[in-house]
Amino acid sequence: MAPKLPPQHSLQHSSTAVAGGHSQHGHAAQPKGIMRWLLTTNHKEIGSLYLIFSLVMFFVGGMFALVVRAELFQPGLQLVEPEFFNQMTTMHGLIMVFAAVMPAFTGLANWMIPLQIGAPDMALPRLNNFSFWLLPVAFTLLLSTLFMPGGGPNFGWTFYAPLSTTYAPPSTTFFILALHIAGISSILGAINIIATILNMRAPGMRMMDMPLFVWTWLITAFLLIAVMPVLAGVITMMLMDINFGTSFFDAAGGGDPVLFQHLFWFFGHPEVYIMILPAFGIVSAIIPTFARKPLFGYASMVYATAAIALLSFLVWAHHMFIVGLPLTAELFFMYSTMLIAVPTGVKVFNWVTTLFRGSISFESPMLFALAFVVLFTIGGFSGLMLAIAPADFQYHDTYFVVAHFHYVLVPGAIFAIMAGVYYWLPKWTGHYPNERLAQCHFWCSIIGVNLTFFPMHFAGLAGMPRRIPDYALQFADFNLLSSIGAFFFGASQLIFVLVVVMCVRGGKKAPAKAWEGAEDLEWSVPSPAPLHTFETPPVFNRTHHHD
Amino acid sequence: MHRSWQRLLFITSTFGITQAHANGWNMPVGVTDISQDIFGLHMAIFWVCVVIGVIVFGVMFYSLLKYRHSKGAKAASFHEHTSVEVLWTAIPILILIGMAVPATATLKNMYDSSEADLDVMITGQQWRWRYEYLGEDVAFTSNMSTPREQIRGEETRDEHYLLDVDEPLVLPINRKVRFLMTSDDVIHSWWVPELAVKQDTIPGFINENWVKINEPGIYRGQCAELCGVNHGFMPVVVHAVEEEEFEVWLAERKEAAEQEAMGIDREWAMEDLMARGESVYQAICSSCHQRDGQGAMPAFPALANNDQLINNLDWHIDRVVNGVSGAAMPAFRSTLNPVEIAAVVTYTRNAWGNETGDVVQPAAVAERIAQ
Structure with missing residues (x-):
């Protein structure tokens, strides 16, 4: 790939602008301390806030998972009552999806999209501040339900009615409010990202010149705008059923519990792609960098991402193969789901072909990206198995499904986030992460993640249902392994925190272009990236392969 | 034709995994024709995934070993190849069609619940x-x-x-x-x-x-x-x-x-109702109201020393017969018979310190259900 670095003069431009930035603007004194973070409109600071919030929530959600795994360590009820167990499985899912993975990607988007397209900031900086600060409000509210009479949500992160309406604990109304707030945050964030990408690219950068992280986030943002209102609609219907005597989902009043699932999964399936498409973008940046070779099939990567996004609106009922859909619907959703394997396969083939005849080195970002390719693909394989509707009558709602979506979300989405963090930490902090510790984190995570989730395939096939606090004796060995793996994986993540903290505080100095093979615009600004970058747009130098 | 195709899938795919089944590592083959068809589909798609995985990961790990920067590998610069890209789009589609055909046949069969005995x-x-x-x-x-x-x-x-x-x-x-x-x-x-x-x-x-x-x-x-x-x-x-x-x-x-059914019309002695009531209570009611009648708030109220229950027999029978709309208490009029309802009401009114002395006869419950 020909370098996309702007000519040297534009570099000069941006760094001089940085040096003089503050005084030139003539702002009144910048707020200090907490007010600086409450009021910041800077994309880098807001990006950091998102990432820190997400990391904290990752540990909160992780603790909930460990409560679940501790109870499932052996048969019988030992530590928690089933009622609390259900709250833990529910909260684990909600926190990980809405408070850990999604904000992590938004944080990376905030930091990197302006840097990758040569923009000085996000298009709507105050909205950006508002989007972030909604999140701590939403999730403080959500977590507070655990302390309310009757406990927190206990109906699974999919909150199927009527378990989540007629039969739900009184705190459910707070759960609905929390989700509304988080949803507004996501929609505003998505609007901001779309506005930034469409309007603020450096002169000369066309859509098909954008790095794939920008492309995948653009498509993700459209998904968010399309489906978050559907989630808002369905939880509002729940709110009405619970508090205002309607019967949207109450069969006794003429309502339809299956309608809930159609609405939920019309949101929910695109939602799972919201959690994976930006990961594709990160991996598509890292693999070419460390293979020192241009990404294979840039255009087909873009088209495949768009195809996956479009298909995500046509497959929702594969989550509902056993609710009693008519045969024609089962067939339609089986075929459309199988089709997703095609563009996903294209992506995997492209990554592998990028490696082929490269010049590969194995720094920590690359290790996580390679693990992503292998383990996400394994999750894709089990996804293909789940698409076979007749077989899904056996797989559905078992640990096989739990294994599947954890493979695509943990060594999928979360490994990609960690790869991205290790990749961009030199840009953020000016220091390289401690490579020995990062590699230690990697190998511990790889062992932990597989020890936790691989046995779940077997437990599920052998007949263990999801979301049970106690299980029959034939599942004991699998659960023992999973629990050991989970605690090991959880503890390994402390190494990650250590590496990040050490990297912020010091370490080997990184140059502007921190990785030899890195090509995108973010590597043209100094490391650490100054608070304000690209105040004068760089001239995007298009000598690019996909012209 | 579909049938024989599936049998073939089944036979080829069971090869070598009987042991796994016996150990409870895999989906059971099952005891119906459909369960065996499903098992065949499961193993077929599994082996398809294994083969694709071996090829893709094979190329990947070969590249990782062969083209290492530390070994002085020089990177090529190719970044697209139309015919290869078309090929690896087309081949998966053909494989998927190959899977969809038997899956469709099995699914049709599963949906045919006509002419049941x-x-x-x-x-x-x-x-x-x-x-x-x-x-x-x-x-x-x-x-x-x-x-x-x-x-x-x-x-x-x-x-x-x-x-x-x-x-x-x-x-x-x-x-x-x-x-x-x-x-x-x-x-x-x-x-x-x-x-x-x-x-x-x-x-x-x-x-x-x-x-x-x-x-x-x-x-x-x-x-x-x-x-x-x-x-x-x-x-x-x-x-x-x-x-x-x-x-x-x-x-x-x-x-x-x-x-x-005949028991509904006869007069029952209190100890018979209490004995019957206890077994019904422990089987049906105790999962929510607990075995000692203490309940589990906020969803499941205590029955022991519950003044409303003790002071109002009619209300009590009504709750059991018709349930509580909007709450977890179901209506038992169609799931328990009048003898069982009479017994369990009698039992709850005279157990755990509830000493009402009330005896509810099945005939009275039957009348209540008829209303």
Whole structure:
């Protein structure tokens, strides 16, 4: 790939602008301390806030998972009552999806999209501040339900009615409010990202010149705008059923519990792609960098991402193969789901072909990206198995499904986030992460993640249902392994925190272009990236392969 | 033709995995034609994935070993190749079509529940199953029978821990049995892996599924859809028997049902009602109101020393017969018979320090239900 670095003069431009930035603007004194973070409109600071919030929530959600795994360590009820167990499985899912993975990607988007397209900031900086600060409000509210009479949500992160309406604990109304707030945050964030990408690219950068992280986030943002209102609609219907005597989902009043699932999964399936498409973008940046070779099939990567996004609106009922859909619907959703394997396969083939005849080195970002390719693909394989509707009558709602979506979300989405963090930490902090510790984190995570989730395939096939606090004796060995793996994986993540903290505080100095093979615009600004970058747009130098 | 194609898939795919099945690592092959077809599909798609995985990861790890920067590998600069890209789009489509054909055939077969020899209504309730042999006047509920002491670790857990019930569903082999499935409260899912039947039971809907069992035996499963606090304690046990044995069993159950019906009109002694009431209470009521009647707030009120209950007999009977709309308490008028309701009301009014002395006769309950 020909370098996309702007000519040297534009570099000069941006760094001089940085040096003089503050005084030139003539702002009144910048707020200090907490007010600086409450009021910041800077994309880098807001990006950091998102990432820190997400990391904290990752540990909160992780603790909930460990409560679940501790109870499932052996048969019988030992530590928690089933009622609390259900709250833990529910909260684990909600926190990980809405408070850990999604904000992590938004944080990376905030930091990197302006840097990758040569923009000085996000298009709507105050909205950006508002989007972030909604999140701590939403999730403080959500977590507070655990302390309310009757406990927190206990109906699974999919909150199927009527378990989540007629039969739900009184705190459910707070759960609905929390989700509304988080949803507004996501929609505003998505609007901001779309506005930034469409309007603020450096002169000369066309859509098909954008790095794939920008492309995948653009498509993700459209998904968010399309489906978050559907989630808002369905939880509002729940709110009405619970508090205002309607019967949207109450069969006794003429309502339809299956309608809930159609609405939920019309949101929910695109939602799972919201959690994976930006990961594709990160991996598509890292693999070419460390293979020192241009990404294979840039255009087909873009088209495949768009195809996956479009298909995500046509497959929702594969989550509902056993609710009693008519045969024609089962067939339609089986075929459309199988089709997703095609563009996903294209992506995997492209990554592998990028490696082929490269010049590969194995720094920590690359290790996580390679693990992503292998383990996400394994999750894709089990996804293909789940698409076979007749077989899904056996797989559905078992640990096989739990294994599947954890493979695509943990060594999928979360490994990609960690790869991205290790990749961009030199840009953020000016220091390289401690490579020995990062590699230690990697190998511990790889062992932990597989020890936790691989046995779940077997437990599920052998007949263990999801979301049970106690299980029959034939599942004991699998659960023992999973629990050991989970605690090991959880503890390994402390190494990650250590590496990040050490990297912020010091370490080997990184140059502007921190990785030899890195090509995108973010590597043209100094490391650490100054608070304000690209105040004068760089001239995007298009000598690019996909012209 | 589809059938023979599937048989072929089945035979090729079972090769070498019998051991895995015996160890409980894999999906059970099952005891119906459909479960075996599904197993064949499962193994076929599994091997397809294995082959693709070996090729893709093979190329990947070859590249990782061969083209290492540390070994002085020089990177090529190619970044697209139209014919290769078309090829690896087209080949997966062909593989998927190859999978879709047998899957479609199996699915069509699964959906054909016509011409059944026997209809069984399955109703999910928090947290038990009710089985009704339609047109035979035989109905009963099936509760988990694993004792609490085993769950709490105070007793050794037996072989079928959490997978035992007081009354299994008895079905004849070699006959097509149609299931009509619904729920009285939240969504449950009735699942027996060896029959490859998993179907949601949904309030307000009646789903259909069917089974034709090839071998007698005891087949165990569980509720598969999160249905509340005791979701993990809602097993399914199917006892598949020879057809003659089934007929004998059914006749016995019919006779017992008639006996029970006659019990409605006679006057019951208090100790008989108390004894019967205690067994009904422990089987049906204790999962929410607890075995000692202390309840579990906020969802499940205590019955012991409950003034409202003690002071108002009519209200008490009404709650059991008609349930509480908008709350977890179901209406028992169609799931318990008048004898059982009279017994359990009598029991709750005279147990755990509730000393009302009230005796409720089945006839009075029957009258109440008729209203």
